[in-house]
Amino acid sequence: MKEFLDLYMTFFRVGLFTFGGGMAMLPMLTKEIVEDKKWATTDEILNYFAIGQCTPGIIAINTATFIGTKRKGAVGGVVATLGMISPSLIIILVIAAVLSQIMEYPIVGHIFAGIRVGVAVLVTEALIGILKSGIKDIFGVIFYGIILAFCLIFDPSPVYVVLIGIVVGVARIKLIDKKGGEKK
Secondary structure, X not given: OHHHHHHHHHHHHHHHHOOOOHHHHHHHHHHHHHHHOOOOOHHHHHHHHHHHHHOOOOXXXXXXXXXXXXXXXXXXXXXXXXXHHHHHHHHHHHXXXXXXXXXXXXXXXXXXXXXXXXXXXXXXXXXXXXXXXHOOOHHHHHHHHHHHHHHHHHOOOHHHHHHHHHHHHHHHHHHHHHOOOOOO
């Protein structure tokens, strides 16, 4: 029971103190899940984010479900997911009750502008962390550049980007194997 409460409270904190969606949660999730709790590695978190990006639903909730399931099975997945969504549900209910009354105040607009800047910083920090963990050699740099250009030009679904990554990763391993290179 204690571990279920720990799962719930950990994801409740992440959900409560992170604004801006899934990518903005990456630094806090990494700190809580990888560094503090040691429930997953950085690579596992990045894998959960990649899978969460191409599966239906919100990345952060999918990630909470994956980690909760890894820790305590299906019930752990449900508990972690409830922990992640509870703060948003509470905040949305409170905001919905008073939103029309507070939006007329200029300070509210300034607060949201400040939150947007903070979220931009968190997303940038998450991007830098992903780049450092995900790009390990010159092949990664080149592949990153090609995929980035592809995304900027065609704006594909994240599913296609992940599928391209899978195909290129498998092809790269097959080429290394054929050349007698190192197997992973």
